Amino acid sequence: MTALRCTGLSRSFGALKAVDGVDLAVGTGARHALIGPNGAGKSTLFKLVSGTMRAHSGAVELAGRDVTGLSEVARCRLGMSQTMQHASLFGSMTAAETVALAAARHEGGRISPLPRRRPAVWTRAGELLAEVGLAERRDVPVPALSHGERKQLEVALALACRPSLLLLDEPAAGMSPAESARLVELLAGLPAEITVLFVEHDLDLVFSLADSVTVLHLGRVLLSGTPDEVRASEAVREAYLGAGRREELFTA
Amino acid sequence: MTAVEAPAVPGGAAAVTPRAPRGWTGLVTVVVVVVLAAVPLFLAPFATTTLTRILVFALFAVSLDLLVGVTGLPSLGHAAYFGAGAYAAGWVSINVTAEAPVPLLAGAAVGAVAAALTGWITVRSAGVFFLMLTLAIGETMHQLANTWDSVTGGANGLIGIPSVRIAGAPLTNAGFVHWYVLAVFLLGFALVWLVARSPFGTALRGIRDNEPRMRAIGYPTALYKYAVFVFAGGVAGLAGSLLAAQARFVALPDIGFLTAAFALLAVVIGGAGSLWGACLGAALVILVRDALGPSLGGHGTLLLGAVFVLVVYLLPRGAAGVRLRRRGTS
Numbered sequence: 001m002t003a004l005r006c007t008g009l010s011r012s013f014g015a016l017k018a019v020d021g022v023d024l025a026v027g028t029g030a031r032h033a034l035i036g037p038n039g040a041g042k043s044t045l046f047k048l049v050s051g052t053m054r055a056h057s058g059a060v061e062l063a064g065r066d067v068t069g070l071s072e073v074a075r076c077r078l079g080m081s082q083t084m085q086h087a088s089l090f091g092s093m094t095a096a097e098t099v100a101l102a103a104a105r106h107e108g109g110r111i112s113p114l115p116r117r118r119p120a121v122w123t124r125a126g127e128l129l130a131e132v133g134l135a136e137r138r139d140v141p142v143p144a145l146s147h148g149e150r151k152q153l154e155v156a157l158a159l160a161c162r163p164s165l166l167l168l169d170e171p172a173a174g175m176s177p178a179e180s181a182r183l184v185e186l187l188a189g190l191p192a193e194i195t196v197l198f199v200e201h202d203l204d205l206v207f208s209l210a211d212s213v214t215v216l217h218l219g220r221v222l223l224s225g226t227p228d229e230v231r232a233s234e235a236v237r238e239a240y241l242g243a244g245r246r247e248e249l250f251t252a
Numbered sequence: 253m254t255a256v257e258a259p260a261v262p263g264g265a266a267a268v269t270p271r272a273p274r275g276w277t278g279l280v281t282v283v284v285v286v287v288l289a290a291v292p293l294f295l296a297p298f299a300t301t302t303l304t305r306i307l308v309f310a311l312f313a314v315s316l317d318l319l320v321g322v323t324g325l326p327s328l329g330h331a332a333y334f335g336a337g338a339y340a341a342g343w344v345s346i347n348v349t350a351e352a353p354v355p356l357l358a359g360a361a362v363g364a365v366a367a368a369l370t371g372w373i374t375v376r377s378a379g380v381f382f383l384m385l386t387l388a389i390g391e392t393m394h395q396l397a398n399t400w401d402s403v404t405g406g407a408n409g410l411i412g413i414p415s416v417r418i419a420g421a422p423l424t425n426a427g428f429v430h431w432y433v434l435a436v437f438l439l440g441f442a443l444v445w446l447v448a449r450s451p452f453g454t455a456l457r458g459i460r461d462n463e464p465r466m467r468a469i470g471y472p473t474a475l476y477k478y479a480v481f482v483f484a485g486g487v488a489g490l491a492g493s494l495l496a497a498q499a500r501f502v503a504l505p506d507i508g509f510l511t512a513a514f515a516l517l518a519v520v521i522g523g524a525g526s527l528w529g530a531c532l533g534a535a536l537v538i539l540v541r542d543a544l545g546p547s548l549g550g551h552g553t554l555l556l557g558a559v560f561v562l563v564v565y566l567l568p569r570g571a572a573g574v575r576l577r578r579r580g581t582s
Contacts, residue, residue, distance in 0.1 A: 050468065076470035084468075090461035101458050102469040104451050111471075113452040113479075161469055 002064070003028045003165050003195035009048055009058035018044040020219035021058070026165075026212075028063070029192045033206045034199045035230075036216035037240050042199045043085060045216065046169050049197075050082045051075045062165060081163035085170045085199075087150035089142045095153055096138040099125040102160035128156040133182055148179035155186065166190070168198035172205050184209055207231070215239065288434055292427030301498070302543050304430045307437040308494040310534035313518040314444050314527050315487035320516065321525030322448050323480050324460030325375070328383055328512055329390025330488055332370070335397060335507020337363035337489025339404050341496040342413040350414045350422070356436060356493045363489015366393070368482045375477035378463070387509070394508045409503030416497045423497075433494050440490050445527055447483065456480055514541070517556065521563045523570025532571045 006024040010017065019041045026032045034042050047053035049060055051072035059068045067075050090098055103124040104111060129138050132152040137145065145153065151171060158166055171187070172180040180202065187196060187209055200206050206213065206227070213230045215222040217239040223230060230236055288307075292300045312334050319325040337359035344350075344358040374385045397404045404410055415422040416432060423429050447453050458466045459473050466473050496502055505511060514537050522533030537556060545552025563570065 052464070052468070072467050073470055073472045076468065082468055084465070088462055088465045090458050090465070092457055092461055097454070101454060104454070105470045111451045111455055113447050113450050113483075115446055115449045116451055118451065157469060 001028045002026060003030070003062070004049065004197060005061040006045075006049065007059050007061075009045065009055050009060065011044055011048055011053065011056050017219045019048060019055075022216070022219070022221055024214055024221065024224070026195055026197050028195055030195055030197075031187070031209050031211050032195070032197045033210035033213045033227075034197060034216060035201075035203070035206055035213060036222070039218075040216040040239075041219040042216055043169060044219075046082070046167055046199060050080060050167055076161055079162070079164035080167065081158045081161035081165070082167040083151075083154040083158045083169060083171055085173065087147070087154050089150060089153060089157070091143055092141075094139050094141050095129060095134055095145065095149075095156075096122070096125050098142060098153060099128050099156050099160050102157050103128070106160060106162045124160065128160055129153075131159070132156040132186060148175045151175055152179070152183070155183070163194060166194055166196045168196065168200075170199055170201060172200060172202050180205060285438065289431065292430045297426040300426050300430050302538065304426070304433045304498050305542060306535045306538045307430075307433050308491055308498055309515070309518070309538050310531040311437045311440045311494065312488055312491035313515050313522070313530040313534040313537075314441055315484045315491060316515045317519045317522075317524060317527055317530040318444050318448060318456075318480060318484045318487070320519050321523075321527075321530070322453060322460065323456040323477060324463075325477065325481070326383055326516070327374075327386040328509070328516065329386035329388070329393070330484070330515055331507055331509070331512035332390045332393035333363040333367050333485035333488040334492040334495070334511065334515075335502070336366040336393065337492025338495045338502040338506055339397065339410060339492075340489070341493030342410045342500075342502045343403055345413050345416070345496065346410075350417050351420070352416060352418045352432075355416065355496060356490060359493025359496065360486045360490040363492060364482050364486030366489070367485020371478050371481035371485070375481050376474055390507075390509055390512050394504065397507050398504055404502075407504060409501055410496075411501055413496055413500040413502070415500065429498055433498055436490065436494055440487050441527065441531075444487055447480075448527065452476070452479075514556075517560055521560065521570055523567075523572030526570065526572030529570050529572030 002025050004024070004026040006022055009019055009022045009024075011019045022041075022045055034045065036042055044053065048055045051067070051070060051074075055068065059066060061067065062075065062078055062080055065078070067078065070078070090101070093101070100121050103121045104118065107121055107124060109118065109121070126135070126138065129135050132155050134149060134152055134156065137149060142150065142153070151174070155168070155171065158168070172183055175183065184205055190196065210227055212225065213227050214224045215230060215236050222239055223233055223236055288303070291303055295303070312330075316327060316330045319327050319330070340362035341355035341359035345355045348354065370389045374382055374389065377385055398406055400406070401408070415424050416429070417423070418432070423432055455466070455471055455476055458471070459476060463473050492506075495506060515534075518533030518537045519530050520533070521536055522529030522531065536559065540556050540559065541552045544555065548555060
């Protein structure tokens with residue numbers, strides 16, 4: 001069973017083929033990492049999968065259903081949820097309000113045009129904040145949160161959409177080692193029915209979390225395999241490091 | 253767009269989040285309503301009429317604030333729906349009936365329908381494009397009102413609008429008109445206030461803060477913006493029907509660019525995102541334009557411009573931001 005399947009996905013910007021015929025299959029419950037040097041097309045591929053950007057060719061299937069023609073909103077309703085590389089939140093809201101905003105949309109209730117008490121939504125928001133370690137910070141306005149906390153809030157916001165497929169774009173970028181360790185713990189503890197596809201530059205984090213890895217290079221899939229296969233691959237090293245060998249990056 | 257939105261954020265948070273203190277707000281509201289209701293008993297008819305005009309314009313400004321301050325859609329053509337509502341209410345009063353709820357409903361309905369017909373194109377644009385599209389729609393409606401003189405009276409304006417009737421009795425006294433306008437104003441304000449505080453209103457603020465992220469968490473933002481655009485058009489139309497009831501005359505300037513710009517001015521002066529701030533802004537605009545303007549030899553607009561510059565420099569969050577800052581420092 002695949003949670004996500006991309007076939008021949010392509011997108012170019014002028015002459016640059018940012019994503020060039022990418023095939024990708026992510027099994028249900030997988031922790032799948034997407035790595036590659038800068039400019040490999042990871043972020044563009046993410047946008048094609050989430051629907052933020054339209055593919056020029058190819059198809060995206062979510063749990064066996066073709067979603068290529070669906071909007072980002074529709075894909076989110078079908079269980080696809082994402083965090084942004086650069087925390088992208090709501091400047092006038094507190095942490096709890098942010099999560100409640102997403103929870104309100106995904107807890108079944110209608111978005112009412114009249115004031116409503118929604119205890120279920122606020123309970124769910126509280127649970128999610130506790131899950132990502134922000135329980136103490138629930139009433140803090142988003143602009144007052146630290147960078148690491150905003151990234152944690154991003155994860156809570158994405159989880160509030162009750163995803164079956166969670167897309168994380170560099171979840172640990174800019175985090176302190178302690179925050180990053182916390183994030184690994186959180187992601188490792190996610191229920192198995194949530195499939196996770198993530199882009200990450202921190203290879204320690206990738207190898208500690210991922211059970212499968214896809215390496216992108218210049219818009220194409222260089223290699224898809226287990227973390228060990230990727231570690232051992234000569235081609236991957238060259239893509240990352242050029243001819244000069246800096247093995248410590250992978251072996252340290 | 254950023255420039256218009258930036259001051260909106262803190263003001264908006266103050267006015268409509270559930271964190272705002274309740275006790276004082278309730279008391280102040282009651283006092284203000286009582287004072288407004290008592291005005292015709294103490295003030296001369298001219299002063300009462302000025303206050304009535306303020307209420308009419310304030311409801312219009314509040315409906316615009318829902319777009320500008322809450323949703324982050326700075327519209328330069330909102331007078332189109334205000335004017336459409338005013339013409340509709342006036343026309344219905346002349347040709348059908350002036351019996352109380354009918355002109356109101358006609359005004360609100362025509363305002364909403366006009367917004368529904370023009371809104372879908374506008375809400376799918378953003379920033380400067382939204383500004384320009386709404387401006388273009390406003391000008392088109394202005395031209396339409398000018399040309400269609402069998403209904404609107406063209407350049408002469410719509411004259412001979414009868415007094416509103418309640419249960420058959422016409423409201424000729426300025427005091428009664430004031431109470432009528434006040435009642436409808438309170439109703440309209442309450443409606444907008446409820447919407448702004450609802451889950452839907454929270455979603456609108458989410459759209460103002462970060463629309464792409466709202467789509468990513470599953471909100472169909474264009475649909476939400478369209479819904480609020482139509483609703484704001486309806487409230488503007490309701491305010492327009494009050495104009496027809498109060499002035500008993502609707503003319504081209506009421507649907508024109510200057511009226512739209514004055515409303516935007518009122519929202520910014522009051523503090524975008526704060527509904528009561530928009531009312532304060534509207535009061536200032538009407539006072540300077542109508543009460544002070546004549547004694548300045550028609551240079552009221554100049555004074556308003558100066559006030560606007562001062563507000564932008566001294567109170568970047570508008571009048572509604574003043575209270576906030578004081579509380580923040582104490």
